[in-house]
Amino acid sequence: MKHILTSLLLGFLTVGAQAQQTPHLEHRGNxxxxxxxxxxxxxxxxxxxxxxxxxxxEDVKRTFSHLHQMxxxxxxxxxxxxxxxxxxxxxxxxxxxxxxxxxxRNQLKVVLxxxxxxxxxxxxxxxEWFKRDVKRFPRAHTPEGKPxxxxxxxxxxxxxxxxxxxxxxxxxxxxxxxHEQTVIMVQxxxxxxxxxxxxxxxxDATRMYHSTVPRLLTDYLKKHQASLxxxxxxxxxxxxxxGADWAQLFGDDIYTEEIFQTWTYAxxxxxxxxxxxxxxxLPMYVNVALNSRDRKPGEYPSGGPLAHLIDLxxxxxxxxxxxxxxxxxxxxxxxxxxYHLPNNPLFVPEIRLEDKDAMYALYxxxxxxxxGFCPFSIEDYPLTAAASASDWKQMDLSQDDxxxxxxxxxxxxxxxxxxxxxxxxxxxxxxERQGTNDIDAVLLDDExxxxxxxxxxxxxxxxxxxxxxxxxxxxxxxxWPEVACIxxxxxxxxxxxxxxxxxxxxxxxxxxxxxxxxDTCIGLAKCEEVEIVDGSQRIIRHLNGxxxxxxxxxxxxxxxxxxxxxxxxxx
Numbered sequence: 001m002k003h004i005l006t007s008l009l010l011g012f013l014t015v016g017a018q019a020q021q022t023p024h025l026e027h028r029g030n031x032x033x034x035x036x037x038x039x040x041x042x043x044x045x046x047x048x049x050x051x052x053x054x055x056x057x058e059d060v061k062r063t064f065s066h067l068h069q070m071x072x073x074x075x076x077x078x079x080x081x082x083x084x085x086x087x088x089x090x091x092x093x094x095x096x097x098x099x100x101x102x103x104x105r106n107q108l109k110v111v112l113x114x115x116x117x118x119x120x121x122x123x124x125x126x127x128e129w130f131k132r133d134v135k136r137f138p139r140a141h142t143p144e145g146k147p148x149x150x151x152x153x154x155x156x157x158x159x160x161x162x163x164x165x166x167x168x169x170x171x172x173x174x175x176x177x178x179h180e181q182t183v184i185m186v187q188x189x190x191x192x193x194x195x196x197x198x199x200x201x202x203x204d205a206t207r208m209y210h211s212t213v214p215r216l217l218t219d220y221l222k223k224h225q226a227s228l229x230x231x232x233x234x235x236x237x238x239x240x241x242x243g244a245d246w247a248q249l250f251g252d253d254i255y256t257e258e259i260f261q262t263w264t265y266a267x268x269x270x271x272x273x274x275x276x277x278x279x280x281x282l283p284m285y286v287n288v289a290l291n292s293r294d295r296k297p298g299e300y301p302s303g304g305p306l307a308h309l310i311d312l313x314x315x316x317x318x319x320x321x322x323x324x325x326x327x328x329x330x331x332x333x334x335x336x337x338x339y340h341l342p343n344n345p346l347f348v349p350e351i352r353l354e355d356k357d358a359m360y361a362l363y364x365x366x367x368x369x370x371x372g373f374c375p376f377s378i379e380d381y382p383l384t385a386a387a388s389a390s391d392w393k394q395m396d397l398s399q400d401d402x403x404x405x406x407x408x409x410x411x412x413x414x415x416x417x418x419x420x421x422x423x424x425x426x427x428x429x430x431x432e433r434q435g436t437n438d439i440d441a442v443l444l445d446d447e448x449x450x451x452x453x454x455x456x457x458x459x460x461x462x463x464x465x466x467x468x469x470x471x472x473x474x475x476x477x478x479x480w481p482e483v484a485c486i487x488x489x490x491x492x493x494x495x496x497x498x499x500x501x502x503x504x505x506x507x508x509x510x511x512x513x514x515x516x517x518x519d520t521c522i523g524l525a526k527c528e529e530v531e532i533v534d535g536s537q538r539i540i541r542h543l544n545g546x547x548x549x550x551x552x553x554x555x556x557x558x559x560x561x562x563x564x565x566x567x568x569x570x571x
Contacts, residue, residue: 020181022281023183023282023283025322028434028435031343031435042109042431044109044371045073045361045427046073046111046373048075048076048113048350048376054079054099060102061102064105064106068106070378074111075103075378076111076350077103077110079095081115086128087127093172103182109182110183114188116162116166116272118189118193120191120301123150137158138152138155138157139151140197142196142197142201145201152200152204153200153268154205154208159271166272170277171280178280184282185284187284188273188285189272189286198258198296205264210245211245213249220311228311229311232311235250235256235259246259246260254297259309262302263316266313269320270318270319270320273319274319286322286324287305287325287326287350289326290306305320305324324348326348326350328352340368345370345371346364351373357373357415357416359484361416361423362441365486366485366498369435383417385413422561422563429532438488445465449464449468455487460506464502465480466501466503466555467558481558483499485500486499487504493568493569497564498563500557500559500561501559508520508521521570523551523569524552524553524566525567530564
């Protein structure tokens with residue numbers, strides 16, 4: 001009887017957990033979305049672990065404690081197939097359970113990265129039993145017939161083995177995390193794409209390449225022809241007839257071979273994602289290695305979820321919510337624009353770990369309505385400019401004492417930590433305004449030292465690099481550092497500026513080049529440095545005089561990270 005009652009109780013608990021709405025995406029228009037977990041929307045103010053930094057319990061405990069102190073609310077953590085299924089059919093979820101336990105302990109949400117059949121193109125995280133059995137689990141081939149260290153995206157055996165392990169993970173999350181909702185999103189595979197060659201040249205792949213393009217895709221192209229990405233629209237051959245093969249429909253070149261390879265990856269991923277979501281319906285995304293530096297398909301990972309191939313992914317993998325962009329190249333503004341599309345909310349699951357990420361995060365959340373921003377190998381970033389994570393651990397303080405000590409030296413926070421601290425404070429205000437005209441951001445550097453924002457109040461806010469005043473020592477440097485700020489409208493002619501290294505001046509949006517009788521002027525009514533606690537502003541310092549240049553501007557110097565509240569008036 002005791003066992004029966006226990007089983008019934010567990011059953012009721014499971015049903016109750018499943019009845020609660022799972023983490024999901026809430027869309028605000030086509031190009032803006034946010035994660036909702038435990039019934040509350042959130043920004044993923046996060047970081048991604050290095051590939052091997054969640055492979056042992058000790059590593060997870062050490063790194064997650066550090067991330068909590070840094071102020072993150074989200075960690076992207078890999079779960080590798082080789083650890084989950086070390087022997088075929090024998091599953092071991094201990095590595096996943098440690099991630100769940102330590103994330104909860106450190107008040108972190110988790111985005112799980114499934115390192116399954118592919119990781120950075122290669123099949124390096126597949127189990128040893130999978131790697132050795134090349135007959136059952138074939139590899140892709142070069143034109144010469146040479147096998148490469150990449151599993152075939154056309155193999156049913158590869159798909160079923162990968163899917164079986166992935167579904168076990170989703171079932172484990174359903175049974176052990178549906179109530180806590182620690183895991184809020186899942187990445188399917190990692191930077192998928194063919195490297196060395198633009199497509200698989202195995203006999204099966206070549207046969208498919210010279211066969212009729214699937215009707216699923218041709219119907220999609222016809223239905224969405226007006227909204228197709230310009231690249232794909234240009235590739236379509238106007239003379240192609242019904243029953244055309246890939247070369248006939250898109251032209252016979254390596255870029256068509258990439259389109260073909262993209263289709264095989266997208267339809268493979270769809271079967272993985274769909275099966276997983278039928279078990280536990282979490283948002284899912286794929287991430288991309290960029291086609292940069294004038295490389296050709298195969299020189300960069302060919303067939304991945306690149307922006308110009310988004311239509312193939314939308315058609316072939318409708319269970320995938322977002323194409324996430326991994327940025328390791330220069331030109332941050334361009335890359336963010338390429339992946340913040342009318343049909344793709346912006347998510348940055350990886351970016352090179354640098355101090356300037358502090359500025360990029362502000363710009364991504366404020367200008368592009370980003371869902372999340374997550375520098376790679378985040379565990380290597382120091383808490384303060386003077387002390388690294390290891391320095392704090394060597395003090396032999398409790399976690400609470402570490403946090404108290406940490407807050408007492410906030411003036412020396414590392415740039416990314418300081419930026420994240422501001423974002424965490426302003427998160428509810430940002431979420432309320434994303435997708436509206438009440439939020440924007442600027443990113444300035446040595447090349448672009450000024451930008452303008454026109455507010456719904458008819459006021460032009462001119463934002464300049466704070467070095468432009470010539471007051472700060474670094475203004476004489478040959479190269480000015482990147483600076484950024486978010487501007488939030490919180491009421492009529494009432495604003496918050498959040499960031500570092502900027503000067504904000506104000507004028508009527510429709511003002512004449514020179515003042516004329518009857519023109520209105522804009523003045524600074526008040527300015528305060530504030531912090532946001534439980535949604536309310538707390539004044540740290542009233543600013544006037546030299547701090548506002550006698551009411552001429554609002555300024556946050558380079559190196560300082562602040563929230564300033566300012567109100568304007570007309571005279």
